[in-house]
Amino acid sequence: MKRLRTTELQPGMVVAKVVTDIAGRILVAEGVTLNEGLISRLCQRDVDVVWVKGDGEEGSLSPEEIERTKEKIQEDLDRRFRLVIEDPLMGGLKDRIFDYLVRREGE
Amino acid sequence: MKEEVMKRIIDGIAGLPTLPTVLQRATKLLQDPDISAADVGRVIVKDQAIASKVLRLVNSAFYGCQRQISTISQAVVILGFNIVKNLILSVSVFESFSYDSQTEGFDRYRFWEHSIACGAATRVISRHLGVKDPEEAFVGGLLHDIGKLVLEQFLNEEFVKILRLVNERGVPFLVAEEEVLGMGHPEVGRSLAQRWNLPPPLEETIAYHHNPASAEVELKLVSACHLADVLVKAMGIGHSGDDFVPEINKRIWEGLKLDLKTISGWLGEIGDEVEKSSSFLTLFKEEEGGGEVAQTDT
Numbered sequence: 001m002k003r004l005r006t007t008e009l010q011p012g013m014v015v016a017k018v019v020t021d022i023a024g025r026i027l028v029a030e031g032v033t034l035n036e037g038l039i040s041r042l043c044q045r046d047v048d049v050v051w052v053k054g055d056g057e058e059g060s061l062s063p064e065e066i067e068r069t070k071e072k073i074q075e076d077l078d079r080r081f082r083l084v085i086e087d088p089l090m091g092g093l094k095d096r097i098f099d100y101l102v103r104r105e106g107e
Numbered sequence: 108m109k110e111e112v113m114k115r116i117i118d119g120i121a122g123l124p125t126l127p128t129v130l131q132r133a134t135k136l137l138q139d140p141d142i143s144a145a146d147v148g149r150v151i152v153k154d155q156a157i158a159s160k161v162l163r164l165v166n167s168a169f170y171g172c173q174r175q176i177s178t179i180s181q182a183v184v185i186l187g188f189n190i191v192k193n194l195i196l197s198v199s200v201f202e203s204f205s206y207d208s209q210t211e212g213f214d215r216y217r218f219w220e221h222s223i224a225c226g227a228a229t230r231v232i233s234r235h236l237g238v239k240d241p242e243e244a245f246v247g248g249l250l251h252d253i254g255k256l257v258l259e260q261f262l263n264e265e266f267v268k269i270l271r272l273v274n275e276r277g278v279p280f281l282v283a284e285e286e287v288l289g290m291g292h293p294e295v296g297r298s299l300a301q302r303w304n305l306p307p308p309l310e311e312t313i314a315y316h317h318n319p320a321s322a323e324v325e326l327k328l329v330s331a332c333h334l335a336d337v338l339v340k341a342m343g344i345g346h347s348g349d350d351f352v353p354e355i356n357k358r359i360w361e362g363l364k365l366d367l368k369t370i371s372g373w374l375g376e377i378g379d380e381v382e383k384s385s386s387f388l389t390l391f392k393e394e395e396g397g398g399e400v401a402q403t404d405t
């Protein structure tokens with residue numbers, strides 16, 4: 001089983017874990033073979049990642065992927081905190097939120 | 108200027124339906140100590156639309172019930188009057204604001220996503236702060252920014268101006284509101300809370316979530332909602348008109364003897380609860396997103 005960004009999905013891959021939308025509705029069930037239509041609909045539904053069957057260590061991201069994810073999280077936080085970053089408490093909070101989001105992404 | 112704006116808001120709100128009579132009746136019933144679950148069920152079932160939505164929510168992961176609940180009376184027995192009452196209130200508010208709108212630059216789905224997440228986070232923080240009624244806290248978080256929907260609906264031209272200021276000048280929504288209207292969504296939301304006769308702790312949460320130290324009735328609840336708003340925006344969940352993280356109010360921070368370690372300890376629980384609360388998003392436009400995506404072809 002491996003974890004792929006929706007943009008990395010290819011027709012023929014088999015879904016390893018049920019995919020739901022934000023409201024918990026099932027978009028694609030486990031065991032379904034992906035086709036072009038399904039992949040584009042997942043993209044439209046803002047699904048970020050999908051587990052598919054196949055090689056790859058369980059749940060592991062490559063070091064480059066981890067770096068890219070961290071950079072993206074940092075960028076988003078810089079933008080959201082830009083008006084309050086001078087404040088030491090808010091600066092500290094930003095670091096804690098960063099750690100939390102990185103941990104969650106890795107789960 | 109401010110008086111004129113307020114008059115338009117009050118006139119607009121006066122045209123909104125009052126919260127459904129079923130809620131008023133249920134609230135009255137719930138205050139009677141001799142009332143049975145079956146009595147409450149009978150009152151609520153009169154409004155089928157509300158009853159079916161309430162049932163869907165009680166069966167969602169948010170309430171973590173092991174077995175299927177199929178009637179309102181059963182829900183009252185298993186979850187208690189209080190949860191059911193607050194659910195009726197939440198569903199009624201969604202119904203009142205289910206008008207169709209197309210304000211450019213404002214996505215109502217993401218607005219509710221922010222509000223629901225804030226409700227879930229307020230509930231978690233309230234438990235940690237020892238707030239009396241965490242279920243009411245959920246509704247407080249859910250409704251905290253409701254003033255923005257009043258503006259969108261009744262002062263749409265000004266609302267668009269506010270959004271434009273936020274985007275072009277990069278100022279927080281509240282600052283832009285003050286500039287355009289001479290008042291902000293907390294004050295606007297408060298008028299609605301009064302019109303709907305919401306309980307004082309909810310009115311205060313709406314009125315003071317940006318300024319929690321002013322709360323008089325339920326300081327801890329208002330503080331919980333203030334912190335929830337900060338954390339939900341920091342985590343980037345939903346969108347309420349701007350994406351700036353507001354500054355934590357130092358008076359409540361010191362008053363409640365909070366520190367960053369404590370807050371970090373809450374984040375995992377908040378994230379989990381927010382995820383579970385997403386079933387509330389299905390209240391927003393039933394038909395949207397229905398079953399058009401393939402379920403399975405195995």
Ligand SMILES: [Fe+2]
Nearest residue numbers: 251252316317
């Ligand atoms: Fe607000």
Ligand SMILES: [Fe+2]
Nearest residue numbers: 251252336347
């Ligand atoms: Fe908010």
